[in-house]
Amino acid sequence: MSATQYPPVTVPWARPPVGEDEADAAREAIAATRLSMGRSVREFEAALMDYTGRAHAIAVSNGTDALEVAMRLLGVGAGDEVLVSALSYIATVNCIVRTGARPVWCDVDPRTLNIDPAEVARRITPATRALVTADYCGFCIDYAPIERTLAEHGVPLLVDGAQSLGTFHGARSALALGRVSTTSFHSAKIITTGEGGMVFVDDDELAERARRYRGQGEVPARKYVHDTLGFNHRITDFQGAIGVVQARRLPDLCARRRAAADSYYRLLEQVEGVTLLDPLPGTTPAWFSLPILVDDRDRLAHELRMEGIETRSLYPIPTYRQAIPEYGHPPQPLPGAEETSARVLNLPLFAQITDDDIQRVVGGVRAHVGAGG
Ligand SMILES: Cc1ncc(COP(=O)(O)O)c(C=O)c1O
Structure with missing residues (x-):
């Protein structure tokens, strides 16, 4: 059977909102001496701290890496259970499985396609190490009952905000919720740097650890001295420069x-x-x-x-x-x-x-x- 011959796409599913301003900013960053993790990345982080109301933002290579860092921050590992929606993007679940933990599936509310708070209450156990939520297509989850359940059991929340940068619960950014939140700047996302992601926390110690995981576990200000099993989750400065323009818009x-x-x-x-x-x-x-x-x-x-x-x-x-x-x-x-x-x-x-x-x-x-x- 031959594949269907479709006409050219005239209305795409998504279109990255980038133009001349982003191109100019990237060109300037390329002309600067520092191509990775320079001033533009720090400016991009500051702009999104401001937007989300978070005390710390740590830019990384993509939203999947941001989730990977978040799992490390929450100490999730083999033998743990992590609650997650049964209808999720694969990266939201892979970050759990990759640690050796077991995803515990919670059903969705068919009116919102978001995780059903009653399911969280039903499936939480003493082995639950975290809950990962992702606001479906940026539709805000009903967090109040979920936060009550988590507080009763002392379980932290990780908000995967890859689709919800721009989602607000009243005046509060959805990315201000949870012990850790993350987002993605993939080209289909609300704002984009081509690829890219960010980790958000309020706690100074968690922020310090996130930066260390991002940069090969190197001790700050001590080149080639390492005390943590880290990774290279760094982002380039021209992506940071595009991000600064995107954050403004x-x-x-x-x-x-x-x-x-x-x-x-x-x-x-x-x-x-x-x-x-x-x-x-x-x-x-x-x-x-x-x-x-x-x-x-x-x-x-x-x-x-x-x-x-x-x-x-x-x-x-x-x-x-x-x-x-x-x-x-x-x-x-x-x-x-x-x-x-x-x-x-x-x-x-x-x-x-x-x-x-x-x-x-x-x-x-x-x-x-x-x-x-
Ligand atoms: C809900 C969700 N989580 C995580 C990701 C992963 O982000 P990235 O593609 O930047 O790795 C995506 C991106 O598609 C997503 O939609």
């Missing part, structure tokens, strides 16, 4: 995403067969993408792609069913994750998306949803 980029999401919701609310997710009251999503729940999702994705519209499914199978040998035997299926992974479709959403693009996407959804094969 972050509030505007988020406002554009919110305006696009408002337009989508106004138009999609009237489309039969489409279920929209409910943002938690009192919170502002970062709108990493525009998720909808539909029957016959794969056919709708195909029809949209035939019209040049690119979509994704975050995520098409529950994470516990990934065929990674280290994940061990799958547990009982979890109904929320099973149902929503079969129905979720993520529509294009990025800061530069136009009203025309949105009309086209919604027109395609309206024409093909529930239309049968």
Whole structure:
């Protein structure tokens, strides 16, 4: 059977919001003598400390490395259990498995695709070493009941904010929550440095340890003297320079995403067969993408792609069913994750998306949803 011939993509799923200002900043950084971990990286860290309200920000090579560092900071290791959503990006879970700890899957709330707080309360045990949350597509998790459960058991929270830089719980950044939080600057993210990530903490000692893990475990101010098993998680200065410009633009980029999401919701609310997710009251999503729940999702994705519209499914199978040998035997299926992974479709959403693009996407959804094969 030959592969489907699709027309060129005219509305991509994501588009990095970078232009001349970022190019100029990168060029200047390249002209400077220090190409890695210089002044621009420190400025980028300071800008995001300011934005998130965190006392420390440690820039690293990508969001996966940020999670790796976070696991080290929380002391997670073999024999531990770590609670995590059953519907997650793979890196959110891999960081747990890589330490030798066991992921304990918590089902999602089908109204938000976020981890269900009742599941956290149900599955926490004396062996639980941490909870890792990731605000799904920037939809803020209901943290109040989760924080109560964690406080009762003395378990720390790690917020994987790869999709939620720009998510606010009231006036508080979602990345200000948890003992440690992380984010990603991959090219599809809210802001980007191509690749890149950051670790956020308030505690001075944790910040010092994070910097040491990033830089091969070297003792500060003592070149080639090491007291910790570290790694090279460093980031270049031209990425830092791009990050400084992106951080400056972050509030505007988020406002554009919110305006696009408002337009989508106004138009999609009237489309039969489409279920929209409910943002938690009192919170502002970062709108990493525009998720909808539909029957016959794969056919709708195909029809949209035939019209040049690119979509994704975050995520098409529950994470516990990934065929990674280290994940061990799958547990009982979890109904929320099973149902929503079969129905979720993520529509294009990025800061530069136009009203025309949105009309086209919604027109395609309206024409093909529930239309049968
Ligand atoms: C929720 C989540 N966690 C972690 C990551 C990993 O980030 P990176 O691709 O920068 O390693 C991503 C990125 O795609 C993500 O969406």
